[in-house]
Amino acid sequence: MGIRENLDTVKGRMENACKECGRGLSEVKLVAVSKTKPLSALEQAYACGCRDFGENKVQELVDKYDAMPKDIRWHMIGHLQRNKVKYIVDKVFLIHSVDSLRLAQEIEKEAAKKEITVDILVEVNVAGEESKFGTTSEEACSLVEKIAKLPHVRVKGLMTIAPYVEDSEENRPYFAKLKQIYVDIIHKNIDNVFMEELSMGMTGDYEVAITEGATYVRVGTGIFGEREYMTI
Numbered sequence: 001m002g003i004r005e006n007l008d009t010v011k012g013r014m015e016n017a018c019k020e021c022g023r024g025l026s027e028v029k030l031v032a033v034s035k036t037k038p039l040s041a042l043e044q045a046y047a048c049g050c051r052d053f054g055e056n057k058v059q060e061l062v063d064k065y066d067a068m069p070k071d072i073r074w075h076m077i078g079h080l081q082r083n084k085v086k087y088i089v090d091k092v093f094l095i096h097s098v099d100s101l102r103l104a105q106e107i108e109k110e111a112a113k114k115e116i117t118v119d120i121l122v123e124v125n126v127a128g129e130e131s132k133f134g135t136t137s138e139e140a141c142s143l144v145e146k147i148a149k150l151p152h153v154r155v156k157g158l159m160t161i162a163p164y165v166e167d168s169e170e171n172r173p174y175f176a177k178l179k180q181i182y183v184d185i186i187h188k189n190i191d192n193v194f195m196e197e198l199s200m201g202m203t204g205d206y207e208v209a210i211t212e213g214a215t216y217v218r219v220g221t222g223i224f225g226e227r228e229y230m231t232i
């Protein structure tokens with residue numbers, strides 16, 4: 001299967017999931033997760049109309065940013081080290097993976113230097129997996145409140161990476177939980193917080209995530225096929 005066919009399949013499934021829960025397809029945006037994939041694959045997706053691409057490594061994002069058309073919205077979805085923030089603040093459309101005040105403060109510092117405002121999501125480890133980054137469900141709200149005080153950082157919502165499961169239904173409670181935290185934060189009416197986006201759902205579970213309220217789904221394998229990691 002080629003990228004075009006895969007995209008048609010993903011969009012069809014997104015549409016069905018939207019119908020199932022009475023949402024409009026325009027409420028859910030697809031981020032094509034292109035990490036590890038060559039430029040030729042991104043170019044094909046671009047030719048099919050994709051304008052949102054997700055990467056998880058700073059160097060790779062920068063290289064692809066330089067090589068690809070400038071109307072692409074780049075999404076940083078991977079763990080971000082503070083010393084690398086400076087390379088991407090003015091290149092990314094949205095950073096999905098902010099999980100500490102220290103990281104947000106670094107983004108603030110670099111954004112202020114460049115006189116820009118950077119949109120971010122707070123990553124929440126709703127499932128409480130040891131191996132995952134993200135703030136805890138309990139601390140999410142207070143972290144949002146602290147980040148909200150940074151003038152060059154704009155909190156746009158929340159993100160989670162659900163566990164890898166065989167049956168995507170197993171992740172429904174985690175998506176519902178992230179939505180609940182999101183609603184709780186909205187009710188707090190915090191200045192400089194714009195709770196609009198819920199980034200949740202990947203190839204294995206994006207339909208479930210949509211029915212639980214996702215506004216961004218991040219799909220890699222479902223569009224580009226399996227990733228091959230180089231082993232040295």
Ligand SMILES: *Cc1c(COP(=O)(O)O)cnc(C)c1O
Nearest residue numbers: 033056077202203218219220221
């Ligand atoms: C790799 C990755 C994805 C995409 O995963 P697939 O299962 O290939 O769709 C989504 N989100 C994050 C944070 C990722 O690192």
